[in-house]
Amino acid sequence: MEELKSAVGDHMDLMADLIEKLSAELRSGLRPAYDNFIGFFYAIDWTEPWLISVLAFHAVLLIVVIISRKNINFQMCLFLLALAGVYLAETLNSVLRDNWKSFAGQNYFDTHGLFLSVLWSGPLLVIAMIILVNILFSLCYLIVRWKRAELRHRARLLHNKQD
Incomplete structure (x- = not known):
C-alpha cells in the first residue's frame, strides 16, 4: 500500500511540474515563436x-x-x-x-x-x-x-x- 501511495505521489508531482511548465509557456505568449520565425526569415x-x-x-x-x-x-x-x-x-x-x-x-x-x-x-x-x-x-x-x-x-x- 505504501508503494502505491508513493507512486501516486510521484505521479502527482510529475503532473504538477508539467502543468507548471505548460502555464509558464502559455504566459510567455507567442513572442518566442515569433522571434524564431523572424530569425529564420532574416537568415535566408x-x-x-x-x-x-x-x-x-x-x-x-x-x-x-x-x-x-x-x-x-x-x-x-x-x-x-x-x-x-x-x-x-x-x-x-x-x-x-x-x-x-x-x-x-x-x-x-x-x-x-x-x-x-x-x-x-x-x-x-x-x-x-x-x-x-x-x-x-x-x-x-x-x-x-x-x-x-x-x-x-x-x-x-x-x-x-x-x-
Whole structure:
C-alpha cells in the first residue's frame, strides 16, 4: 500500500511540474515563436536564384492546381506527385547538403532537414491539402447528382407502373 501511495505521489508531482511548465509557456505568449520565425526569415538570402526558382515552382504548381480544379484525374496525378516530393525530401536534403557549394551561398541543409521541410515539403503539403479538399467537394457533388438521377429513375418507374 505504501508503494502505491508513493507512486501516486510521484505521479502527482510529475503532473504538477508539467502543468507548471505548460502555464509558464502559455504566459510567455507567442513572442518566442515569433522571434524564431523572424530569425529564420532574416537568415535566408532570398535573392539566390535557386531559392527564387523553388518559390516560383510552388507558385506555378498552385496556379496549375487552381486552373485544373475540374479535371479530377489530373488533380490526382498532381496530388501523388506532391506527396512523392514530400516523401523524397529527406533524400533531396542529403543530396543538397553534399552539393550546396555548387548552387548556394551558404549551407541551408542541416541534418534534420528543417529548411527543406519549411520551403519544400510545407508548400507541397498545403497544395496536396487543397487538391484533397477539391476532390472531396467534387465527390460530394457527384454523389448528389447520382442520388438525384436515382430518384428521377424511381419516379419514372412509379409513373410507368401507374399508367
